[in-house]
Amino acid sequence: MLNLFKNKKKDVNSDVNNEMLSNDELPYSNEYPNEQVMFEVKNFNFYYDKKSKLALKDINLEIFKNKVTAFIGPSGCGKSTLLRCFDRMNELIQDSSYDGQILYKNKEIHSFNTIELRSKVGMVFQQPNPFPMSIYNNVSYGPKCQGLKDKKELDKIVLNSLKDVGLYDEVSDRLNISGSSLSGGQQQRLCIARCIAMSPDVILMDEPTSALDPIATQKIEELIKKLKEKYTIIIVTHNMQQAARISDYTAFFMLGELVEFNKTEEFFARPKNKKSEDYITGKFS
Amino acid sequence: MDIAKTELELVEMAKFVKESLHFAFSYYFDKNLNKENIIDDAKVNAYERQIEEECLLSILKERPFATDLRKLTGYFKVVEDLERLGDHAEDIAWCTSSLAKFKENIRIPKLDFMINECLKMVDDSIDALIKGDVALANRVIANDDLIDTTYLDILNLLPELKKDKNLDDEFVIFYTLLNKYVERIADHASNVAEWAIYIKSGFYKDRNII
Numbered sequence: 001m002l003n004l005f006k007n008k009k010k011d012v013n014s015d016v017n018n019e020m021l022s023n024d025e026l027p028y029s030n031e032y033p034n035e036q037v038m039f040e041v042k043n044f045n046f047y048y049d050k051k052s053k054l055a056l057k058d059i060n061l062e063i064f065k066n067k068v069t070a071f072i073g074p075s076g077c078g079k080s081t082l083l084r085c086f087d088r089m090n091e092l093i094q095d096s097s098y099d100g101q102i103l104y105k106n107k108e109i110h111s112f113n114t115i116e117l118r119s120k121v122g123m124v125f126q127q128p129n130p131f132p133m134s135i136y137n138n139v140s141y142g143p144k145c146q147g148l149k150d151k152k153e154l155d156k157i158v159l160n161s162l163k164d165v166g167l168y169d170e171v172s173d174r175l176n177i178s179g180s181s182l183s184g185g186q187q188q189r190l191c192i193a194r195c196i197a198m199s200p201d202v203i204l205m206d207e208p209t210s211a212l213d214p215i216a217t218q219k220i221e222e223l224i225k226k227l228k229e230k231y232t233i234i235i236v237t238h239n240m241q242q243a244a245r246i247s248d249y250t251a252f253f254m255l256g257e258l259v260e261f262n263k264t265e266e267f268f269a270r271p272k273n274k275k276s277e278d279y280i281t282g283k284f285s
Numbered sequence: 286m287d288i289a290k291t292e293l294e295l296v297e298m299a300k301f302v303k304e305s306l307h308f309a310f311s312y313y314f315d316k317n318l319n320k321e322n323i324i325d326d327a328k329v330n331a332y333e334r335q336i337e338e339e340c341l342l343s344i345l346k347e348r349p350f351a352t353d354l355r356k357l358t359g360y361f362k363v364v365e366d367l368e369r370l371g372d373h374a375e376d377i378a379w380c381t382s383s384l385a386k387f388k389e390n391i392r393i394p395k396l397d398f399m400i401n402e403c404l405k406m407v408d409d410s411i412d413a414l415i416k417g418d419v420a421l422a423n424r425v426i427a428n429d430d431l432i433d434t435t436y437l438d439i440l441n442l443l444p445e446l447k448k449d450k451n452l453d454d455e456f457v458i459f460y461t462l463l464n465k466y467v468e469r470i471a472d473h474a475s476n477v478a479e480w481a482i483y484i485k486s487g488f489y490k491d492r493n494i495i
Binding site: 240241244265268269270271277280281282 | 347348349350351352353354355486487495
């Protein structure tokens with residue numbers, strides 16, 4: 001397919017274009033010309049407690065299509081806060097507010113209704129949280145909520161989603177058992193299957209392996225590497241080795257500020273910022 | 286992470302190797318020195334094993350990044366060259382002892398020049414390693430071409446010398462070996478300088494490794 005937008009440089013100062021682009025049409029980054037921009041965060045501040053606490057300060061950041069971006073930094077640095085801004089979950093927190101912009105496919109995220117946005121921007125949490133229902137119903141829940149009733153179509157979505165997360169062979173003979181009866185690692189993959197059943201563009205992951213054993217962690221990490229072929233992934237992790245292993249880009253946050261955004265290999269080998277160097281070499285935590 | 290301890294041991298090893306080479310060439314220039322006091326190759330080997338082990342354990346336990354990773358991987362590699370420099374100090378001493386058995390006694394000014402240049406390269410490469418001085422390391426590397434040319438000149442000169450001065454075959458062979466060892470020492474000094482650059486910048490032979 002001829003991509004008319006290839007090499008079209010994005011004007012970062014342009015006003016918001018309210019036209020939503022297809023994935024092929026996404027603009028290319030100025031700084032990383034081979035990357036297409038899925039999300040763009042512009043001069044973004046986020047506040048808790050009626051603006052008494054500034055959690056994110058003047059964040060400017062691009063998230064690239066079909067890449068894994070890791071958010072790292074000490075506890076309380078704002079990385080999970082920013083993650084939750086992408087699907088507007090932070091707005092559920094009382095007395096929180098924001099200013100600045102987050103563009104999703106060149107369109108301000110507040111121009112979407114939350115259901116529409118969250119069907120395209122899925123979230124996987126730290127603790128696996130299958131719904132109290134069967135494996136089949138966990139995966140088909142989203143499409144059903146979107147109004148899909150065709151059983152054959154639902155079967156296909158469940159099958160493909162479970163296959164994509166490498167769970168199908170493990171549960172194909174017991175799709176009717178409760179999702180909660182699976183092991184922790186299987187539950188987390190079920191949650192990822194539930195997420196991709198909605199055919200999202202982006203998967204947000206908030207420390208998805210911190211509650212899992214090393215073998216389950218390795219399976220999720222391998223899965224993330226595979227999933228980026230189809231989806232854009234943002235992962236918050238405290239595990240720097242994990243960020244180094246699975247991400248393409250790394251954003252390092254401290255005290256609500258984005259200290260450094262860089263290609264992961266460069267970030268962990270030759271960080272540009274002294275604070276990044278000190279953090280990854282354990283000179284402070 | 287105990288990189289500081291490993292770093293100190295590397296500095297000790299580098300200084301010990303440097304002193305060994307200076308002793309070895311002093312022995313060549315002044316055969317009255319006691320060669321038994323010159324070289325303790327076992328000590329150099331022990332340094333190498335110790336530093337390699339500490340680097341591997343730190344990588345295993347700490348999973349280092351950035352400067353720490355460059356230091357540990359760089360130290361792991363540079364000890365090989367330092368150990369070879371230690372070996373060559375022993376080789377120089379052995380060649381000198383062997384030459385001393387002959388009645389012939391010649392001086393080859395080009396070889397003396399090459400030895401002095403080579404010792405300077407060793408000193409500078411070790412300084413560059415210890416201080417993280419990239420400019421100095423680059424000067425060491427640039428000097429290696431001069432050593433290579435001089436080595437070839439001497440190699441071509443030896444048959445003529447043998448003929449002119451009617452030198453013993455074995456005597457000439459020892460000089461050939463000596464010439465080769467000096468050239469190899471300069472090569473290893475260049476390698477040390479290349480690792481010094483890598484440890485400082487992540488570049489190895491103009492290629493960005495990490």
